[in-house]
Amino acid sequence: MIQRIAIIGLGTMGPGMAARLARGGLQVTAYDVAPAAIERARTMLGTAEGVLDALGIAAAGAGTVRFTDDIAEAVAGVDLVIENVPENIAIKAEVYRAIDGLIASDTIVASDTSGIPITQLQAHISHPERMVGMHWSNPPHIIPMIEVIGGEKTAPQIVETIRDLIRSIGLLPVVVKKDVPGFVENRVLYALLREAVDLVERGVIEPEDLDTCVSWGIGYKIAVVGPMALLDMAGLDIYKSVSSFLNADLSNRGDVAPMVLEKTGASKLGIKSGEGMFSYTPEQTKALQAERARKLVAVRRILEGRE
Numbered sequence: 001m002i003q004r005i006a007i008i009g010l011g012t013m014g015p016g017m018a019a020r021l022a023r024g025g026l027q028v029t030a031y032d033v034a035p036a037a038i039e040r041a042r043t044m045l046g047t048a049e050g051v052l053d054a055l056g057i058a059a060a061g062a063g064t065v066r067f068t069d070d071i072a073e074a075v076a077g078v079d080l081v082i083e084n085v086p087e088n089i090a091i092k093a094e095v096y097r098a099i100d101g102l103i104a105s106d107t108i109v110a111s112d113t114s115g116i117p118i119t120q121l122q123a124h125i126s127h128p129e130r131m132v133g134m135h136w137s138n139p140p141h142i143i144p145m146i147e148v149i150g151g152e153k154t155a156p157q158i159v160e161t162i163r164d165l166i167r168s169i170g171l172l173p174v175v176v177k178k179d180v181p182g183f184v185e186n187r188v189l190y191a192l193l194r195e196a197v198d199l200v201e202r203g204v205i206e207p208e209d210l211d212t213c214v215s216w217g218i219g220y221k222i223a224v225v226g227p228m229a230l231l232d233m234a235g236l237d238i239y240k241s242v243s244s245f246l247n248a249d250l251s252n253r254g255d256v257a258p259m260v261l262e263k264t265g266a267s268k269l270g271i272k273s274g275e276g277m278f279s280y281t282p283e284q285t286k287a288l289q290a291e292r293a294r295k296l297v298a299v300r301r302i303l304e305g306r307e
């Protein structure tokens with residue numbers, strides 16, 4: 001049974017994951033190579049705990065989060081390590097090498113990778129049978145679905161153990177049956193983002209209007225009626241007719257769009273740099289994050305039938 005968990009990497013995702021796991025009664029140690037990230041994570045943990053309170057998620061037992069700047073201390077005696085460092089195989093491999101001699105041979109090592117096939121990551125760890133994908137969605141303390149992915153060498157029992165852990169703390173595991181790049185969530189999201197970026201880039205629509213169109217026309221509906229159920233709601237005959245001429249006109253770009261290369265090249269990365277598709281002052285960012293958390297909490301409570 002999993003009771004002690006180490007989280008390696010405390011950037012955007014780590015603190016919220018730590019908060020949610022501790023709320024589920026688990027003992028979490030949280031480590032980052034950067035002291036500044038640990039300090040930021042302490043504040044983010046407090047914010048995430050406030051959101052979990054607003055979600056009405058009661059503590060199941062005496063879960064804790066302990067921060068450390070010592071990786072050996074972080075992983076000592078844990079049942080599960082969740083690697084949560086940048087989406088770069090070399091950086092992830094460095095972490096696997098660092099923990100390899102520090103953990104027991106049956107300690108499970110999960111990666112929160114957004115889409116690097118688990119089979120590729122397994123090449124960098126001894127005991128690859130214990131490695132598994134555990135892909136959370138941002139913000140991780142609010143979004144209840146987590147993908148679970150086995151690589152070619154993952155023992156089936158490990159996939160089941162992680163699925164059961166997620167279920168046991170009241171979250172929604174989805175087991176992805178094939179280790180395809182991007183798994184399922186990001187394949188679908190990136191199909192949408194590719195088309196959205198293309199439409200803005202071609203001047204078909206302004207960025208603000210694109211967001212209104214997708215959030216109110218598709219997003220709001222899809223939270224209640226998933227894509228497979230939506231096909232039935234619209235009618236497969238309609239889908240057949242529209243897709244017969246539309247599919248061929250959709251973006252099939254195989255590289256990164258020029259607009260994205262231009263913005264990233266100018267360090268316009270979004271909220272984290274103050275400018276991306278839109279501009280943000282620090283005050284606006286704070287207000288926006290609070291407003292988004294409040295709305296996501298309200299929508300989730302309604303979808304769960306709790307309001």
Ligand SMILES: NC(=O)C1=CN([C@@H]2O[C@H](COP(=O)(O)OP(=O)(O)OC[C@H]3O[C@@H](n4cnc5c(N)ncnc54)[C@H](O)[C@@H]3O)[C@@H](O)[C@H]2O)C=CC1
Nearest residue numbers: 009010011012013032033034037084085086087113114138
């Ligand atoms: N940002 C997002 O929306 C989502 C990201 N992911 C995935 O989660 C992983 C982490 O993403 P973010 O939290 O966004 O990244 P991030 O860049 O915000 O944070 C990564 C953290 O890892 C730390 N780090 C770097 N090298 C390290 C090492 N050797 N040992 C310990 N810590 C180290 C950095 O100091 C940083 O604090 C990535 O694989 C990403 O693709 C998954 C779901 C959503």
Ligand SMILES: Cc1ncc(C(=O)O)c(C(=O)O)c1O
Nearest residue numbers: 113114115136137138185186
């Ligand atoms: C743009 C983007 N990319 C990846 C992810 C992920 O799930 O890995 C997300 C997310 O929302 O979680 C994302 O927005």
